[in-house]
Amino acid sequence: MDIKIDFNTVVVFDLDDTLYNELDYLKSAYQSIALSLEPNNWKVLYSKMFSLYRCRFNVFEFVANSYNKEVEDLVDMYRNHDPDIRLFEGVLDVFDAIKSKNGKIGIITDGRSKTQRAKIDSLGILEYLDSIIISEEIGSDKPCIANYKAIENSISGKIYYYVADNLKKDFIAPNSLGWYSVALIDNGMNIHYDSHKYLDDRCLPNELIIDFRDIKII
Missing domain, CATH: 1.10.150 (DNA polymerase; domain 1)
Structure with a gap:
């Protein structure tokens, strides 16, 4: 899939099982x-x-x-604990391409602040991020729309993309906000693997990808 990036574009990512395997x-x-x-x-x-x-x-x-x-x-x-985890292949290529075209990058993730920030630090992506929304820090979990509105309030843009993996909770809010939603298909190692239960219009993303090599930044 092609994503056209300029300074009005915000690409937001989930963390667990989206940027690395939980x-x-x-x-x-x-x-x-x-x-x-x-x-x-x-x-x-x-x-x-x-x-x-x-x-x-x-x-x-x-x-x-x-x-x-x-x-x-x-x-x-x-x-x-101090995590030892690695990004999926192609993530940094996508991040570098977004930044090279003056796009902005955000994270929306559920979990505890210390745990999720330790993951981000271990993955070495902090310098790329314009905003980080963690459920414990704002007091609500996905699919609450507040988590996504928090990104809109912290990063101004005209077009928002959301790349995530969990059909149960990841895409309901961004779909309702008019974001373009993209699901990374389970590679066989995801913690949550019951996506077959949520293949309805409310939960489905606009597009599905196999891995980050399916994303072309233009």
Whole structure:
């Protein structure tokens, strides 16, 4: 798909499972927890934690019972660790192309401020961003229209694009605001993979893409 960019264009992105795979954040957190609890043999614990997750067991409950820890403490370790995550191929090419044509870039993401900002820092994209809207910071989650209006209020523009992945909540508000919405199709590793339930006009984006190589900035 072609996106024509000038100084009146704002391209907004979701974060988790749009710019990188959220599953990689989970794996990074599990490794951090395993290293903390078993520094000399962490890979065995990490392997078990990830296997339990894949089998839909309560990983925090298992670790808490095995190591005499509180679940709340493990959740804090998960949320507050220093993440090791990587952008999808092509993201920086798109960001560079947008900026080269004087376009603006925003982020709308649900989650806790410290966690989401740590992800953005780990991905190395802060310098590209003109606005960051995080649900905890404004007190509302997607699909609330307030999250999208916050972008409009912080970045002036005539044309807004929104690139995201979750059909359940990502596109309802931008569609109602007249933004051009684009869905990144699940690559098989998404945390939320029930998009088949939301293939109605209210939830569907204007366009779907396979990966960032499908976006051409003109």
